[in-house]
Amino acid sequence: GHGSARQVALSPRSRSYGRSCVEPPSLFWQTPGRLTALGQRTPTARGAAKAYNITVRMYTVALLVQNEWKLSYVTPLYRFQYTKLKLYSRHLAAFILAEKQQGVAVEVGMEAGFRVTFSAVFGLAEKEEDAETVFIQIYSKPMFAADTPKMVWRGWLTCVNGDPEYLRSLPPDFVSLPLFCSNGSEYLTARVKSWFGRTFDCSFGSLCLSSATLNWLAALWTGCHPTCDIGYLKLYWSMPTQPTLDVEYTVNPHDAWELWNSICAQDGAEDMVSVEEVQRFMAGLETHLFRHFKIYLSAGSLVKVSTALGSAHQDGKIKIGSSDYITTLLTLLTECALLKTPV
């Protein structure tokens, strides 16, 4: 079947590095020999951030906004069908309960069972090739019927502006939702992943964000300022000293935008942002600090970027601060996920 063929294709490569027990630093992960869904095609230019304009399902989008999400990538789902979401809800709930009754779970507590809801979030997909986002909520049913069920886990799978060429190349039975975001106990996250793996023959992997991705976010968010107050631009570096030195730079949003604007104004191409502009923006901020403190921030690593629109951490944790410009963020993260997805 297709599954075994894919696994055969997968396993030798994941072994060939000989250091699979160590998570390689994301910067060096894109070695030329590695095959990923996007190959080497990291874009060097992107559209400037555009405000997100949806009227449908605002309630669910609001759910995406409140929490911190841990990111993973997912390989394409085999025979996933949007018409079967109710069935999936029942199956996942039964699966979690069964696992729990095997005595694996210790942390889940005193629940009589779980209620799971799968729902499709229409309106996030941008291109025709993008599959609709799937949102999953898990409630624990209390022992006493009088108590209301408590939400214990939530997560979603999405694809926003995924590479059309790649998406079109998938066999018809596959649905690609490469970005998986979860919020809740590690235990439940592992159960959900395991159920997906068994049901749709897919696999998950952790998604760390490279400093290049964080740079893009810093620049794209800053570019939003004239139309949407970003509140602040915060950059966090970690320096390899003994003990570790953390540097947190909060830039006035207007002044950050002035710098960004002066860089973009030189190039003139409207609505498109190039990687050179992003690099010059970040270098500009680092230079400003160097002129004051004579510190080489490039000796350390950029670990986090945040504005009122959201935050993103190197270790693959994000927060979405506002539903405006959510598309920009998800486009970038979808691309990161596809870049890490093995074929």
Place this chain on the structure above:
Amino acid sequence: MDGQAKTILQRIIRKIPNKKLEVTLKSWDRLSTEQLESLDCTQPKWLFLENLISRCGEKRLGLKAVTKLEMVYYIDNPNQGTWQAFQLMEAEDDAVSVSFTQFRERFKANLEEDFRHISIRMKKLEDGAIWIRIAWGDNFRKPNHLKPTYVVHYLQTPYVFFLNFMSKHKPFLYEALFRATRHTSIKEAHLSGRSLTALRDLVMRQYQQVFPTKDRTLKERNGTPLHPNIEKEHAEYAERRHQMACEAFGDGILPKLERAVYKLETRYRGNSSNTLNDKDELFRGVVKFSSSNLLQSFHHCVATGIVEGPVTPLLSSITQKGKNYFVITDKVPGATH
């Protein structure tokens, strides 16, 4: 033991880690040896507390004893929050001869004049530190022992450290300090952190300082000749960086400061190819450096070249001026660099 005393005792016991309970109760010095032995510090806190309350009952200990327990614990473990350093100014002629007794009487009398309800405890330690615990009340309310202010002062020095103090009490506290220490004004030192010891060591310069040596200046003046042996040259570079690090941040075990904050109100300083150069507007931002031992981290930065030497005054001011909060402005407003 009344309800209030019990509540406060509970709060204190909850704060003290199990392994520190025994030592703390011993230095509290209110229970007999037998009573101490009858208590089991490994018990869950709630059970331990019940037993402790009954021992206190046997000894008829009340609120006063309980506040002493808190003070004993804070003195041994001062990292209970953020301490702020202040500096007394304009000393009167007799400031140098103030004794602890005089200090205590004047300080208490002054605050008790202002407040009908106030509780003040004071203790002088062997190292000369005066520890003061103040629970504030007002004309109508009894002192609030749940939110006491702590003040630490070293007699005959201008330094005072505050923990948990509210701005509404500021003028009264200042006035009491002026009278008690014979000074007439006070200013914020812009130095704060969890470690009281670090703040004290920094302002009183009680750490291993390194001063520029003649030897080094001579070497620099003569210039380093291009050495055929590159390794030796590297070693000299490393040595010089180490020396610069020591001069700026000290040597050996450094005061454990956790952070330094710089509010930048300067114009943009980029490289020549960068834009914004012609602008006169400020490029505003805040830079926060933090570490479990900031001076140690900076020392390491300079020694390894992550921070280029000679160390900028912005960083060396932390030790030179004993500050960790700075507002940085351009020297001449309106002029371009």
